[in-house]
Amino acid sequence: MSSRPLKVLVIGGGAAGFFGAIACAEAHPHAQVMLLEAGRQLLPKVRISGGGRCNVTHACFDPAVLTQYYPRGGKALRGAFTRFQPRDMIAWLDQHGVELKTEADGRMFPTTDDSETIVDCFIHAAKAAGVEIRTGVPVAEITRLDSGFEVALKSGQTLSCDRLLLTTGSSPQGYQLAKQLGHKVAPPVPSLFTFNVSDPRLHDLAGVSASSVRVRLRTSNDEQFEQSGPLLITHWGLSGPAVLKLSAWGARALHDSRYQGTLQINWLPQYKPEALREQLLAVKSQLPRKAIAPNCPVLLPRRLWERLIASAGITETTRWAELSNKALNQLLQELTQGSYTVKGKGAFKEEFVTCGGVSLKEVDFKTMESRCCPRLYLAGEILDIDGVTGGFNFQSAWTTAWLAGQAIG
Structure with a gap:
């Protein structure tokens, strides 16, 4: 010793x-x-x-x-x-x-x-x-x-x-x-940061969150990452567990691409695309005379729903009966494959x-x-x-x- x-x-x-x-x-x-x-x-x-x-x-x-x-x-x-x-x-x-x-x-x-x-x-x-x-x-x-x-x-x-x-x-x-x-x-x-996204669909929605989304990121260097979980809209873009997980797994690829890329958001990953189409068509036949904007048939915050239908070219007064096939396809695109441009990173607390x-x-x-x-x-x-x-x-x-x-x- x-x-x-x-x-x-x-x-x-x-x-x-x-x-x-x-x-x-x-x-x-x-x-x-x-x-x-x-x-x-x-x-x-x-x-x-x-x-x-x-x-x-x-x-x-x-x-x-x-x-x-x-x-x-x-x-x-x-x-x-x-x-x-x-x-x-x-x-x-x-x-x-x-x-x-x-x-x-x-x-x-x-x-x-x-x-x-x-x-x-x-x-x-x-x-x-x-x-x-x-x-x-x-x-x-x-x-x-x-x-x-x-x-x-x-x-x-x-x-x-x-x-x-x-x-x-x-x-x-x-x-x-x-x-x-x-x-x-x-x-x-x-690692662990929020995404800077400036998009008219998200303006004035800071604080709105979706409980379960699937996000797919493609960096400007063409590397891809996918995550799911809650998503939070902020003053400068997007945050919440789904984004933070993406930032962690894609940390080096995002750094190498100067935090530029495209984010595809599926707001309703619990639906298969065809089932979601059937759901919207069912509402169209059940509530033909009701306006689409105030009658959201899926689990999404009302203000977000209004923004997504507007982006699909549907006005505040459009009724379910007036929903054309073209507008329906655009709405499905917005709900399940909306594309958002990432232009930098924010901090995380x-x-x-x-x-x-x-x-x-x-x-x-x-x-x-x-x-x-x-x-x-x-x-x-x-x-x-x-x-x-x-x-x-x-x-x-x-x-x-x-x-x-x-x-x-």
């Missing part, structure tokens, strides 16, 4: 860094764990996640299903999730006095609906486990030694350690440090997720140790892993950080 305690340095005080430091200190009480955060504030994304409520994880407990929510990294996480998954995170928080609740869409939040509950829990757990926390200490460079690492801070101070955990998220400085230590980094590009990071082939997912730099461990968003919205990005941070924490000591 070595006479001196193992020295562990964690660089990055976000979700993965904090949880990794705690996991290491709790599993290996004799290790000396120090957490370095460049900024003044700890856990910034945890504080703003879920509109300040903190969407901790997702109620999905089958690793095979869970991996399907990750446009990048799902395959590598498959084994990792068999060792630490949402159920384990829920249990860990429960042991540390935090209770979670599950919302209808599967997202999980603290019962307090306050992200400070999670922040306080982590800070308390870190201190209780003996983690030394330092803020406002940016790292300048890392040098590999035979026995570990020397970390030079921008202040001029140097620290040495036996093991290093790099959890700098999507910070360019973190990617730079990873490259210095021999890693390849896939260039980071935004204050959360910022990137696609890109350290190549997953260079990391051992049993331990999260680097394959190119022994005694270096990586966790969280610095890796080329990203999930769709709903607590999945946090879960990959908790899982990779926990595995690293167990292995480091």
Whole structure:
């Protein structure tokens, strides 16, 4: 047994860094764990996640299903999730006095609906486990030694350690440090964003949503992606789960096409085209004298229905009996294959997720140790892993950080 305690340095005080430091200190009480955060504030994304409520994880407990929510990294996480998954995170928080609740869409939040509950829990757990926390200490460079690492801070101070955990998220400085230590980094590009769409059919409809649509995106570089789910019309275009999922799966293709493309929307994917035609013809024979605009026979918000029929050339006073075959075909086209031009991307709240990071082939997912730099461990968003919205990005941070924490000591 070595006479001196193992020295562990964690660089990055976000979700993965904090949880990794705690996991290491709790599993290996004799290790000396120090957490370095460049900024003044700890856990910034945890504080703003879920509109300040903190969407901790997702109620999905089958690793095979869970991996399907990750446009990048799902395959590598498959084994990792068999060792630490949402159920384990829920249990860990429960042991540390935090209770979670599950919302209808599967997202999980603290019962307090306050992200400070999670922040306080982590800070308390870190201190209780003996983690030394330092803020406002940016790292300048890392040098590999035979026995570990020397970390030079921008202040001029140097620290040495036996093991290093790099959890700098999507910070360019973190990617730079990873490259210095021999890693390849896939260039980071935004993931999870809304679409800028300026179209007369959507004007003044901000706040209108459709509960289940199918969207197909063709980028200007001719790559295609398809997703389904709720859709929300906004002041600048389109948002909601269907669009956010498309933005995640198409992140790199959209970046390469400068966020230009065509979006085809099927507002009523629950109908087969012929069944929808029959439904409209049935209404035409049942309500011949009624105006089409106020009598919407399908599950769509009334204002959206009025906009789509106008786009098909049907006036406010047109009656069902007056619906020509040509207008019927145009209406079916609008309802199931309406085409919208995407002219850029918007933001998604204050959360910022990137696609890109350290190549997953260079990391051992049993331990999260680097394959190119022994005694270096990586966790969280610095890796080329990203999930769709709903607590999945946090879960990959908790899982990779926990595995690293167990292995480091």
